[in-house]
Amino acid sequence: MSGVPREFGRLLRAEWTKFRTVRGWTAAAIAAALVTVGLGLFSAAGSHSSCGTGPVEVACPPPPTAPTGEAVNDKFYFVHRTLTGDGAITVRLTSMTGRIRKPDVKPGERNLVAGVVPWAKAGVMIKESTRQGAPYAAVMMTGEHGVRMQHDFTRDVAGRHRDVSERSPLWLRLTRSGGTLTGYESADGRTWTRIGTASPAGLPRSVRIGMFATSPGDLTVTRADLGGTVAAERFTETTGEFDQVTVVGTAPGGWRHDDIGVTIGPDGAPHHPGRAVRSGGAFAVTGVGDIGPATEGMRAEAPLAGAPAGLVLVIVVAVLFVTAEYRHGLIRTTLLAAPRRGRALAAKALTAGLATFAVALPAATAAFVLGGRILRANGNAVLPVPPLTQVRVVVGIAVLFALAAVLALALGALLRRGVAAVITAIAAIVVPHIVATTSVLPESAAGWLLTVTPAAAFAVQQSVPEYPQMLGHYSPLAGFYPLPPLAGLGVLAGYAALALGLAALRLRRADA
Structure with missing residues (x-):
């Protein structure tokens, strides 16, 4: 048993070496972070608000806060x-x-x-x-x-x-x-x-x-x-x-x-x-x-609007990380070095997840903090939230990116075709979120999409919870998700685990 950690550690180092030595993959991962930050800051910079005090327009005052920090x-x-x-x-x-x-x-x-x-x-x-x-x-x-x-x-x-x-x-x-x-x-x-x-x-x-x-x-x-x-x-x-x-x-x-x-x-x-x-x-x-x-107003997570675009690049990188080996016939070399095929796939998935988390966390932090400052400087009254909620939103987005990378990689290993895997991952993670949070679907259909698809993980960015003692418009369009934050992440994690299991099963049966 003592040899298992050493073997897995060796596989992790090998996969990490593959990832960082392909400049296109590392460049795309960094681009995903820059897109997330750039679109978020651009969105914040375009949002302006003012409140009138007689003939004078001034910045809107922030809402009052409870002793615990909520608006x-x-x-x-x-x-x-x-x-x-x-x-x-x-x-x-x-x-x-x-x-x-x-x-x-x-x-x-x-x-x-x-x-x-x-x-x-x-x-x-x-x-x-x-x-x-x-x-x-x-x-x-x-x-x-x-x-x-x-x-x-x-x-x-x-x-x-x-x-x-x-x-x-x-x-x-x-x-x-x-x-x-x-x-x-x-x-x-x-x-x-x-x-x-x-x-x-x-x-x-x-x-x-x-x-x-x-x-x-x-x-x-x-x-x-x-x-x-x-x-x-x-x-x-x-x-x-x-x-x-x-x-x-x-x-x-x-x-x-x-x-x-x-x-x-x-x-x-x-x-x-x-x-x-x-x-x-x-x-x-x-x-x-x-x-x-207070449940109505500018939300603290608004600067994370660039996350869906950043996810598209993450999905592409994660899929290529595995399908490139099938396309160039290198998968057999990988499997010769790792006879236990399930461990080889797990090492590749863990590498993709950790690398994605490493670039997503600073990107989410920068977008959240700098975007919030820009929104307030533009006169917007952003709903304040407790510090622990802020940490959960930022870290949760990074975890969402990491899980999305694992799911995309698993789909790539299962389908073994880059284009098909990219389209499937985007259709499962990004598209339902965009459709559900725009004025396209009835609220019941939007809530269903954000419950049963991997897009449920976007609930992790909801900073203001739904309160049963408050009458409000609790809909995805208003920034409310049908599942609690951790439950939403759990749905995405479940899909990733299922896809990895199916990919490992197919890998055991055939190399290519």
Whole structure:
């Protein structure tokens, strides 16, 4: 057994010597890296954006970020007081109503209809401060998803109650004890059910506690004339009616009203502002916006747009690495030096994969980092993502390139015809991705392609995940893939392993 590693190491050195001594192969591998970087930077350089501040156009501000680094939406109306140390807020929610803008029936006449969107929210909140992106926890009623406890923008726990009305009001409570926030719900204000707990990082002794309301846009997705889909989002607002408000532990001072994250129009006035009306001990709080992760906007992986073109060159090099030996009759010499044919093929595949990874990793890094800087310099607001996600995207693209090289080499060894193997590999890896991420196919067909073909591996570049508690246009066209990143890579790895196995089987049966 000790001789196996030595034999395989010898085969690896021999294959690496073959690869690096053929200048055309090394030049093409380097060209693949340059194409990936060049097209990515060219795409970034062509993307410009600006935002208006009155008559002046300025760079668009980046979205607020959560303490963990994700881009977030943090826009709502907040009626609050200062809480120092431990305390609690208890309210009775008697109704939740709203308005939704629909397409205008008559020109110039706004078509506002009564209703609430599925993820409209009204409830109680404890938040570090009124700064956007500040840690928080909230207990709320939603439009169609019942009671929820949400915190730090990405965490969501479902409660029991499904609706609220004047005849069937709902009590909500949020308490603080040290660094732990606990949410409760009740149907009568006497018997309470705990929903969940949260421990927002870095929560100071003095925080804000109160009632809030918010409502994301009404999302509609329609089929386009030439295929694909078109997503549109229209204005909505929601109003929560609160009474029997009890706050324990607050500092001296009255209620404050803040329209967190309100958009200021060109005339300097708030655009779609929220509001609150107090009548005795009752509050009607109306809000517009959302609290949660941001999924719409320029994505951090946008500078990797050159990857499909770079993959084409990688595929060509990997196929030629094996088919050239068949074309020139050198395969028998290789097999004479390595009687165990499966090991010879494995050494060749590993060499192709490692060589490709070695050129793809710096290329992906350069495209991602430099392209991101160019996008921001051009005024684009790129959605920030945590550092570990950035590493996963960059390293994942390099692994995708390496696996694609292995699959292409395996197809070359199986088909033994360069043109046929190149066309097959491109049709399996590159074409499905291009077709699925353009407005050509219905979303269901695009998702199917990116699930069952090797192109599923492109999911590794998705930097913003799909959140079940957020209504969004989660489609390949919008940068979302049907499989998780590692699962997508697994599909490509499975195809590569299958093709290698079939190629090894054929190699054992015939040299040429």
